[in-house]
Amino acid sequence: MADINTDQNFPTVTLTITNASGAPAAVDGVPVWATSDATILTVVATADGMSALVSTVAAGVARVSVTADADLGAGVSTITGVSEDVNVTVGPLSQASVMTFSFGAPVPKV
Amino acid sequence: MADDPNPTLRADLLAALGVLGPQIRGLDDLAAVSISPELKAAVLTQSASRKHRRDLIQAVVDALDHVVSALRLLEQDGYPDLPGITIVQSQFGELQEEAGDLRAAVAIFKAEMAAKLAIDLGPPADKSSAA
Numbered sequence: 007m008a009d010i011n012t013d014q015n016f017p018t019v020t021l022t023i024t025n026a027s028g029a030p031a032a033v034d035g036v037p038v039w040a041t042s043d044a045t046i047l048t049v050v051a052t053a054d055g056m057s058a059l060v061s062t063v064a065a066g067v068a069r070v071s072v073t074a075d076a077d078l079g080a081g082v083s084t085i086t087g088v089s090e091d092v093n094v095t096v097g098p099l100s101q102a103s104v105m106t107f108s109f110g111a112p113v114p115k116v
Numbered sequence: 117m118a119d120d121p122n123p124t125l126r127a128d129l130l131a132a133l134g135v136l137g138p139q140i141r142g143l144d145d146l147a148a149v150s151i152s153p154e155l156k157a158a159v160l161t162q163s164a165s166r167k168h169r170r171d172l173i174q175a176v177v178d179a180l181d182h183v184v185s186a187l188r189l190l191e192q193d194g195y196p197d198l199p200g201i202t203i204v205q206s207q208f209g210e211l212q213e214e215a216g217d218l219r220a221a222v223a224i225f226k227a228e229m230a231a232k233l234a235i236d237l238g239p240p241a242d243k244s245s246a247a
């Protein structure tokens with residue numbers, strides 16, 4: 007579980023692609039990034055799909071995922087990577103800090 | 117006849133040879149007349165210098181001549197065309213069979229595919245610091 011608050015983001019989320027032996031591997035095309043709940047986290051990937059900016063939106067728990075085509079040939083073999091849970095809490099700057107009262111116009115007690 | 121690949125350079129070099137020729141002949145003539153030993157030494161030095169320049173220029177001209185000659189041979193060989201070769205049907209069939217065997221052998225091998233995508237979130241940073 008990764009903790010973060012709504013005043014923060016993950017500016018440099020990186021992707022590592024390996025084969026079954028653990029050695030670096032390539033995929034066909036650009037990896038596609040997504041979040042499990044866009045009301046909690048949003049993701050903007052770089053052009054090559056190897057890193058991304060993950061921004062918080064609101065409190066909650068969400069994950070970041072990436073899908074790619076492992077088949078370098080004509081076929082398609084989709085693999086998916088999922089991040090750990092991201093627990094977003096409300097940050098101090100987002101919390102209520104001022105209470106303003108409006109009394110309205112006075113009226114006579116009848 | 118193949119064209120000279122650099123006619124401008126050739127013209128410049130031939131013009132330079134045309135200037136050097138009379139100078140060299142004049143210097144050699146001057147060295148033969150009755151002059152002081154010091155002047156004769158200076159004349160001979162200049163003559164040697166210009167002959168050296170003449171020889172270098174001539175070497176470039178000769179190289180240009182060689183290029184023209186080699187280019188002519190290349191064009192006579194059919195350059196730039198490089199036509200395919202017609203062979204008898206039986207040999208062509210043998211080639212196709214061999215190519216098919218090679219494709220079959222290559223198809224045995226497959227590239228090791230990616231199997232894991234690992235996401236590293238990295239440390240969080242304040243949104244205000246990214247601005």
